[in-house]
Amino acid sequence: MKTKAVRMYGLDDLRLETFELPEIKADEILVKVISDSVCMSTYKAVKQGKNHKRVPQNVDEHPIIVGHEMAGIIEKVGKQYEGQFRKGQKFSLQPALNYKGSPYSPGYSYEYFGGNATYNIIPPEVMELGCLLVYEGDGFFNASLGEPMSCIIGGFHASYHTVPNTYQHIMGTRPDGNLIVLGGAGPMGLGAVEYALAIDEKPSKIVVTDISQDRLDRAAKWVSPESAKAKGVELLYVNTGKMADPISDLMTLTDGHGYDDVFVYAPIVPLVEQGDKLLAHDGCMNFFAGPTDKTFTAPINLYNVHYSNTHIMGSTGGNTNDLIEALDLSARGLINPSVMLTHIGGMDATIDAIMNLPNIPGGKKLIYNHIDLPLTAIEDFEALGVENPLFKTLHELVEKNNGLWNAEAEHYLLTYFNVL
Known part of the structure; x- marks a missing residue:
């Protein structure tokens, strides 16, 4: 299967490419990545290249897929995990693997595993560590935002008193x-x-x-x-x-x-x-x-x-229990991670969003990997909707939700681009 992904070859070297994924093994899972929110950690990795502790030294020959705040749909399950996961389930991911002391993580270290891709292959260590999580809530954006939310939750749990x-x-x-x-x-x-x-x-x-x-x-x-x-x-x-x-x-x-x-x-x-x-x-x-x-x-x-x-x-990052808590609170409507989100865009907007992240105002930027759409501020939907019917409808849908991105708006966007 071919995938389209943003890959890093080294310091300040990001490329949007289409390439072939290998057939999954019995202990791997193929997923369709619908959304990935852009993290400042990705920007830091791109600005450090091989000097980043999680980036392999051979990244120039074996480029890695960037992005780690991903959500999507399970497409194919290797035989070893057929009883645990199934095709069609929505998933979220805890990227802080720490597998046998290795610093490697999705978005920094893997050739076929990262969030800014239409499809990727989840390696066995993710399932072994319990880091692949099924998401039962509405939409995909909340699952993508579960990772940064888990970092917040980890900070609360790490604080202490005597x-x-x-x-x-x-x-x-x-x-x-x-x-x-x-x-x-x-x-x-x-x-x-x-x-x-x-x-x-x-x-x-x-x-x-x-x-x-x-x-x-x-x-x-x-x-x-x-x-x-x-x-x-x-x-x-x-x-x-x-x-x-x-x-x-x-x-x-x-x-x-x-x-x-x-x-x-x-x-x-x-x-x-x-x-x-x-x-x-x-x-x-x-x-x-x-x-x-x-x-x-x-x-x-x-x-x-x-x-x-x-x-x-x-504190930096959260653990798997923090992500489970974030996804549960979100699915039950007790927290609304969309308060963090101010921009959406398509795969074609990914590289510019990452490279210019410190200079783009607002909050989190969410990339939908299967569409082409400029990085767009949610607050600009109304003005853009004067001439563009897509943004007109999106504005109406977010206004129903106090100006916040929501599952109804996401579903309309993904249906409009025939993603679902």
């Missing part, structure tokens, strides 16, 4: 506490707010900061303070760029208590310093944002580490 006079660590964010997401009006920050409002042991207050009023306004439209209040949580969107003294003003929002849980969602030194200063006693700061600079450092207050029991940790 029990006085013991050496016990209680994992997770503090129930009924104060939680702040610094640099949080972007896609991952919005996903974090969605998750914080879905868990049983919710914080009592969530503060989201940013320096862009446009991003904050968009965030408040999609995850509103009113909807949070209905769940018993006070949600505040704050523009720290307009504050003369952000630390003092943010502390005032907690009546001087500080924040039990601090998430830093942008790798910026002043933001790390700010987060450290906002910690309450026994507060936990999770440095979630991954820097590209290997020498990235920021000062922290070690006096508070010693006397106020503040702690600082980092």
Whole structure:
């Protein structure tokens, strides 16, 4: 079978190509990849080439398929897995394999396995590790967005607090506490707010900061303070760029208590310093944002580490259980990962989307591999619909859902292009 895929040959070298896939073996599975959301990690890999720890040294001779936030349909099951999976099932994937200590992962390391492809072959280690997951929810976009959502969930699970006079660590964010997401009006920050409002042991207050009023306004439209209040949580969107003294003003929002849980969602030194200063006693700061600079450092207050029991940790990615949780919450409608999504496009838009990702405003970009469509902001559908009936209908469908991408809009798009 032929596949069409975006392959990386080395540093800054992406190519859209059609090539033959080998016949699957008894312990492999052939899948049709419908959607793949573009991750900043892919951009980082392309900018590093062979220097990236997950990219093979022979990538110039054996190029890898990029993309790892994929969802689609199982097409053919090798004999070894016929009782576990079947043709026609929708799937999602946990890409953080860590198979026998190997750093190799889809989107970075495999010649026939990656998200930006019409078809690919899932190797046996994925099934052995339980990383191929059946998705029962509507649509494919939520399954693609399950991977970034699982990273968010992993960050919440990795945070911790202590029990006085013991050496016990209680994992997770503090129930009924104060939680702040610094640099949080972007896609991952919005996903974090969605998750914080879905868990049983919710914080009592969530503060989201940013320096862009446009991003904050968009965030408040999609995850509103009113909807949070209905769940018993006070949600505040704050523009720290307009504050003369952000630390003092943010502390005032907690009546001087500080924040039990601090998430830093942008790798910026002043933001790390700010987060450290906002910690309450026994507060936990999770440095979630991954820097590209290997020498990235920021000062922290070690006096508070010693006397106020503040702690600082980092998390990157989620595990398979986190993805299972993300898919379950999404399928049951308890979270809406589409709050992270601002653009859609076809396979022909993939390379430009990856190479220019840091410069494209908005949130997550979702690629539909079996169509050709320029990368398009959802907020531009209305203007484009004046002359294009496709975008006219898509605008009407997203407006029914508060301006958010949804299963009905996706189904219309895929039907329009004869994908389903």
